[in-house]
Amino acid sequence: MAGISLTKIEETAPALVGPYKSAGVSLTKHGLGGQRAAVCLVVDYSGSMKPYYDDGSVQALADRVLGLSAHLDDDGTVPVVFFSTDVDAVTDITLDDHRGRIERIVAGLGHMGRTSYHLAMDAVIDHYLDSGSDAPALVVFQTDGGPINKLAAERYLCKAAELPMFWQFIGFGDRGSKQFDFLRRLDELAVPHKRVVDNAGFFHAGPDPREVSDAELYDRMVAEFPQWLAAARARGILA
DSSP: OOSSOHHHHHHHOGGGHHHHHHHHHHHHHTTOTTOOOEEEEEEEOSGGGHHHHHTTHHHHHHHHHHHHHHHHOSSSEEEEEEESSSEEEEEEEEGGGOTTHHHHHHHTOOOOOOOOHHHHHHHHHHHHHHHTOOSOEEEEEEESSOOSOHHHHHHHHHHHTTSSEEEEEEEOSOTTOGGGHHHHTGGGSOTTTTOSSOOEEEEEOOSOGGGSOHHHHHHHHHTTHHHHHHHHHHTTSOO
């Protein structure tokens, strides 16, 4: 059973009915019907991301993550971390106030910096631990480039592998860009020598992420989550 009912979505966020239904189909397809998880969104606020804020791509992703979260959690809220050279904001998006929410948040932020994954990851880890949640976490981590400090990003990913958190990275931009080499090589981080479990996945949403259908986005967003859940339970990371 979904965390939030279709009726509630129709009442509080009617624009998200379509994504909500698509998310439900994908979750069932991947054996995740009835699964509970804390969903968190991380969005890149580096200078090269400006076109994706201007054309609504970031807002569209936030809306679709809300549609997914409504199945996995019941509070109608998704924590959001904006990052660039530092952590620019830790806030949230909600079903009853999602329209234009990204634009309103960004209006209060400062200079768009560079791309520092590990600081955002640290903020997400702290937020999860402080929440006291015992549910697994699905972290949707959006970026349009590689980290300025690859070793630090790798270190935090390996550290986070001991926690009940799965990191689903999503790339915006040129599919052939070498900027994404770090993310393409995530599976090369040996398990268990570097990570106790494989706790991350990556897929590329292309230069216009809004063109990716809800069905495809959700399928790719949750495809590796079941394998991680099984591995995390086998390792005692999850009860």
